[in-house]
Amino acid sequence: MIRVALPFGIGSPEEKRVFYRDALRAVGIEPVEEATSLAGLAGLLLAGGTDVDPALYGAARHPKTDQPDRARDGLEVALLREALEYDVPVLAICRGLQLMNAALGGTLAQHIEGHSLRKVRNAHSVRIAPGSRLQSILGVDEYIVNSRHHQAADQIAPGLELTATAPDGVVEALELPNKRFVLAVQWHPEARIDGDDLRIFQAFRDSVA
Secondary structure (H helix, E strand, O other): OEEEEOOOOOOOOHHHHHHHHHHHHHOOEEEEOOOOOOOOOOEEEEOOOOOOOHHHHOOOOOOOOOOOOHHHHHHHHHHHHHHHHOOOOEEEEOHHHHHHHHHOOOOEEOOOOOOEEOOOOOOEEEEEOOOOHHHHHHOOOEEEEOEEOOOEEOOOOOOOEEEEEOOOOOEEEEEOOOOOOEEEEOOOHHHHOOOOOHHHHHHHHHHHO
């Protein structure tokens, strides 16, 4: 059985957790939600949730930024660093992309307009960089995504590559080259595994199998 770490904060509602479990299990992966290290695990999925603590990237808290979940931030940063040290595959989603960027030395825009469209399945297009891992997974240069965030990556961390953007320039995907699999997407593929977004989880599965 393939097992991967799927950490959540204490405030993560059950109705959101189930989408990640279902997406992983749909491709034959069993999530381990209480993992505190990656020992014995084949991968790491950094899920969506509350805003990353601005202190992680040296900023003051914006009035519209959530109260920080420092325990979750600390655990996920530690797991991410462990994954990168040992070349363990990582899939990061929404908050996960933001946490990865902040943990590796980038910054976040703490509030943007027009991207918190929680009830819209197909919110906007993204342009995907030619030759990127994401393009190889989805097989297209333009893709339609959902959009459920009010923060975004701003300054990209050293070493990360920007591989997809929204029409307004908002960062939609980041990758870390020269690793077995490190992919971060700003949208929520776990909410659309009845469509092409399942390919992202299949690619993650193939990297950890």
